[in-house]
Amino acid sequence: MEISPPKSHLTGAVVGWRLVLVSLALVLSLPVLVIVASLAQPYSDVWQHLRDTVLSDYVSNSFLLMAGVGLGTFVLGVSGAWLTAMCEFPGRRFFNWALLLPMAMPAYIIAYTYTGMLDFAGPVQTALRDVFGWRYGDYWFPEIRSLGGAICMLSLVLYPYVYLMTRVAFREQSTAVLEASRSLGRGPWGTLFTVALPLARPAIAAGISLALMETLADFGTVDYFGVSAFTTGIFRTWYGLGELTTAAQLASFLLLFVFALFALERLSRSRLRYHQRTAQRAPRRIVLTGWRGVGCTVFAASVVVLGFALPAGRLLGWVVNTWRDTLDSKFLSLALSSVAVAVAASLLCLITALVLGYGKRRFPGPVETVAVRTAAIGYAVPGTVIAVGVMIPLAWFDNRLDTFMRATFDISTGLLFSGTLAALMFAYVVRFLSVSLQSVESGLSRISPSLDESARSLGHNGAGVLRRVHLPVLRGSMLAALLLVFVDVMKELPATLILRPFNFNTLAVRTYELASDERLADAATPALAIVLLGLLPVILLNRGMQRDGD
DSSP: OOOSOOHHHHHHHHHHHHHHHHHHHHHHHHHHHHHHHGGGSOOOHHHHHHHHHTHHHHHHHHHHHHHHHHHHHHHHHHHHHHHHHHEEOTTHHHHHHHTTGGGGSOHHHHHHHHHHHHSTTSHHHHHHHHHHOOOTTSSOOOOSSSHHHHHHHHHHHHHHHHHHHHHHHHHTSOHHHHHHHHHTTOOHHHHIIIIIHHHTHHHHHHHHHHHHHHHHHOOHHHHHTTOOOHHHHHHIIIIITOOHHHHHHHHHHHHHHHHHHHHHHHHHHHHHTTOOOOOSSOOOOEEOOHHHHHHHHHHHHHHHIIIIIHHHHHHHHHHHHHHHHHSSHHHHHHHHHHHHHHHHHHHHHHHHHHHHHHHHHHSOOHHHHHHHHHHTGGGGSOHHHHHHHHHHHHHHHHHHHHHHHHHHHSOOOOOSSTTSHHHHHHHHHHHHHHHHHHHHHHHHHTSOHHHHHHHHHTTOOHHHHIIIIIHHHTHHHHHHHHHHHHHHHHHOOHHHHHHOOTTOOOHHHHHHHHHHTTOHHHHHHHHHHHHHHHHHHHHHHHHHHHHTTO
16 A cells, blocks of 8 residues: 655655755754854954953953863762762762752852852851951951852852763763773772773763853853853943944854854764663672761762752742742732743744654754754853844844835834844744753654554644644653743843843843842842742653663
């Protein structure tokens, strides 16, 4: 029985899907293309001023941030992964998932809480002065609002990227290789440094590159700590100096860093395929007893406490003291606005991901693959850069339309897209499409092509196969995609701060505004709400790892 459509119809379907995928890729990559194209624009006097005064600070501080966070995430992530994957110590099962908890804490929120605790007026320095009778200037205390403070904050919340990937790599290493190392006289530490770490190097590099991308994308922490980095420079150039083109040119230099990290991450992932698991059983864990076991427990507990428990507890303490003043109708309205835009953006991302993922599955080819990967490139680009890239073409379109309508009908259309929720939604889809696309593609890859063929043999067309076969099977993947994008949008700060319409606010922006006014206690309620929502992907991630046996 002939089940394939006629060749002419098949060719038409291929062309149609290809047009759809390429069109989506062009639209969704437009902000990045605009930023790159800005390099060809004339350079203004403001650019010359930036180059002579602050550009070197942006470059050096960004390098130092990357170096510091890279070292911090390496130490915390690899140590935690080695202990939970390869060692047995008191509390290992608990710390196996608890070490993921700092992932729920946005970097700018942990920065606010530690500032509240470690500033001159905070409880730590106040207690020291009360106990020792010191006064201002009598003692030295590390300045939390500094480049070093930003490195510590970012390292504490970004190390789970390295921890996750490295732990999987350790668990998949060959038992025979590790035991051969031990039988040849290498101790646990010798085996770690000479065998396990070199084998896990691609996973470690991939985890660190992801953490560094988040570092470059960070705006709230570096801005609050007064660190001059590319993201703060772009924001100030646009809002402070009113130079959108110069801000785009500055953003294009930041993209060079991002693309270098993106290439490193892709290179690391491609090497992972050569590390096949040859062991039929998990590597035998090293049992740590006595002071070694206690030391490991203290280390893991310290990381969880510093990265999650302490700042979350501080937020909770502030909320207990201020909830009567902060939990009012304004907060509820703010929460509803945040949830509404997050739900809308999640649905838009999911629909776009389904179109891209299904089109690539039905008609796989190099053009379709490149189009899908291009459409998802926004996740590697900081929100500040995407905001600039969205605003430039929308402002150009609005101005041209307004000029045309004035000349033709003597009617002013004003700003139809720039400065509206439409621009914000577009930026969210560009930024977070990759999150939902990965989840949808992962779900589609688990559906056997024979199911498609069976459905077609029963007379269903492409839409019928998607509706009756794929969507029911993809329910779990779609729910995960919705939740992950929802939480990311709730936490997103720079793009929302730049593109939000007038008189519109979200929990993240309100937290930033209150913290910038040094009203840290008042900022605790929206901040704690964001942290609690951030626990959702951590729970999903933990359940997924338990299901996969890691």
